Amino acid sequence: MDWHLLGLSFVTVFLSELGDKSQLAAIALSGRCQSPRAVFFGTASALLLTSLLGALAGGAVAEFLPTRILKAIAAVGFAILAARLLLFNNDASPDSEETP
Numbered sequence: 001m002d003w004h005l006l007g008l009s010f011v012t013v014f015l016s017e018l019g020d021k022s023q024l025a026a027i028a029l030s031g032r033c034q035s036p037r038a039v040f041f042g043t044a045s046a047l048l049l050t051s052l053l054g055a056l057a058g059g060a061v062a063e064f065l066p067t068r069i070l071k072a073i074a075a076v077g078f079a080i081l082a083a084r085l086l087l088f089n090n091d092a093s094p095d096s097e098e099t100p
Contacts, residue, residue, distance in 0.1 A: 029043075
């Protein structure tokens with residue numbers, strides 16, 4: 001087992017999941033129900049399953065494409081998302097503006 005990769009994966013996913021919408025949904029669910037343990041096991045198993053699917057898909061794609069190309073595709077995708085966030089104002093819509 002590559003312990004360094006295990007630790008790096010844990011820290012990366014842990015930090016990226018803090019405060020995201022799935023964590024907020026778990027907080028909302030556990031606040032409305034009588035069994036926070038069931039919410040924990042349900043959300044933990046969902047995160048495990050999605051992580052497994054992501055790792056399997058990543059391994060399958062890595063068989064066909066070199067790592068350098070995968071990194072380039074990811075970088076371009078994140079750059080496009082960043083440009084959209086910076087350049088386009090998605091918060092204001094014509095219906096939400098107040099009329100004088």
